[in-house]
Amino acid sequence: EIHPLTEDEKINIKYCQEKTCKFLFPYSLVEQETRANIHIRLYTQLTRTLNRILVLPNVGNSKIRACSLYPFDFYYDLKAFQEDYPDIRFITQNEFFEWTKERKIQPIAQHSSMIQDGLNKSFSSKQSMTMRVNESDKFGSKRKKKTYREAMLKLVTNTLKIPSITGEYEAIMILDTSPAEIFPNIPKVIPYSPYIIEESKKILNKLMPYIAVHWRMERGQSELMPKCANELVKTLKKVQNQYGIKNVYLATDFPLNGGNPQSLTFHNISSFHKKAIEILGLDGRFINSSDYIKFDTWISMDAFSQIRNDPKYETEFKGAGIHGILDKIVCINAKYFLRSPKGCGRISSTFTKAISIERQKLKDQHDLINI
Incomplete structure (x- = not known):
């Protein structure tokens, strides 16, 4: 029935x-x-x-x-x-x-x-x-x-x-609430939205070839930040001269737009962190002018311009969010990649590991200089 x-x-x-x-x-x-x-x-x-x-x-x-x-x-x-x-x-x-x-x-x-x-x-x-x-x-x-x-x-x-x-x-x-994975590993990442991919392509097309720097300040010794910034400028000068690459893209957890840090666990932003940003010229003052390097960021490249000033997305751009994904994609595709040296920030993280894994896949196809 x-x-x-x-x-x-x-x-x-x-x-x-x-x-x-x-x-x-x-x-x-x-x-x-x-x-x-x-x-x-x-x-x-x-x-x-x-x-x-x-x-x-x-x-x-x-x-x-x-x-x-x-x-x-x-x-x-x-x-x-x-x-x-x-x-x-x-x-x-x-x-x-x-x-x-x-x-x-x-x-x-x-x-x-x-x-x-x-x-x-x-x-x-x-x-x-x-x-x-x-x-x-x-x-x-x-x-x-x-x-x-x-x-x-x-x-x-x-x-x-x-x-x-x-x-x-x-x-x-x-x-x-467990940070660790307890089920068998699946290496392939979930593909990012077409909108994020398009935004990253705009940056890649403008900057290629470029050096990408991922500086996660969170775990660094705050009093070393200004020294680290000066050392970064020197290192970049060497890389630029050695490989003839002019453009530099900086991905950082420092709140470049005045909101919250891009890392949700980065709570204490000191005067040393701010001084480091001044040295890099990201506040517009270009203290490193004698060895001037122009650092591009997701803000200077006007990423997500269509939605960034929309009140609906205000909280997303005031802290960690979609621009962190963009930073990751831009770092993955860089001709040369630099990360925080010891004492200057978190050396290894899932974020940098993910970048290295994807760069390894692209190394030969895109003739990347390092991983």
């Missing part, structure tokens, strides 16, 4: 193409964009093993989380992302919320957390079931790390398949 569809089944078919909807919604990722990009693509694996639909959270201020202001495609190319994962179904946060509003019987959700407490990585569910993996199990050989992550994915999957835990729940909501 064929039963007519209920109102909720019709709504489910509209959003999920099936009578029953099953979602996985990692609604808050603790890390900034470069690492959050890694985390959100790791959830494609859990989505696949649970046979659910992945809800793509909002983005903004270099974060991927539900409370951000802009849709996922403000940072990322949804079409290209889907093409990379043809077997996985995606839905945007806005579509997910529309589904919950239209439902006659409100859906029930299971809340789970990815946490890092002390030396352990943990996954816990609403029923207070907690799984822990000791940190010491993670380190060592790549094979050991891979085995650990595969085991964790299997453990979480099997737990979330237990009927008493998630059997009736149409949505699994995940709060991810």
Whole structure:
């Protein structure tokens, strides 16, 4: 006997193409964009093993989380992302919320957390079931790390398949506060939005060939900043003379537009940091005039001019955000790349590692001088 569809089944078919909807919604990722990009693509694996639909959270201020202001495609190319994962179904946060509003019987959700407490990585569910993996199990050989992550994915999957835990729940909501990745690595980044790519191309076309400098001041000794700026000018002069490259692009976490730093963990901007910016001439005074080097930035290149002064995007450009992604792309494509020397800032980060990985891929094709 064929039963007519209920109102909720019709709504489910509209959003999920099936009578029953099953979602996985990692609604808050603790890390900034470069690492959050890694985390959100790791959830494609859990989505696949649970046979659910992945809800793509909002983005903004270099974060991927539900409370951000802009849709996922403000940072990322949804079409290209889907093409990379043809077997996985995606839905945007806005579509997910529309589904919950239209439902006659409100859906029930299971809340789970990815946490890092002390030396352990943990996954816990609403029923207070907690799984822990000791940190010491993670380190060592790549094979050991891979085995650990595969085991964790299997453990979480099997737990979330237990009927008493998630059997009736149409949505699994995940709060991810762990900085480390606990599922198997997926190297390919989520492609950035066509708008960001176009903005980066404008800069590349104007500056090619150029030297890119990524100076993350956050972890540097503040009193060394002016000296570091002078040393940077000297180093750049040598590189310019050696390779005949004139143009220089600076990517930094210092708030060039007077807002908040581009790193959300950079809290103490001192007079030494400001002096360093003066030495580089980024305040318009060009103290390094005897060895004058013109530093271009996303601001001097007038990036995102169409939206930068729109009140809707004001908070995005007053701190970490879309311009950090632009900086990354410009650094990746530079003929020569420089990062902070020891004592002058954070030497290694996921951001600089991501740049180096992509530069390695482009090195021969684009005849890059260094990685």
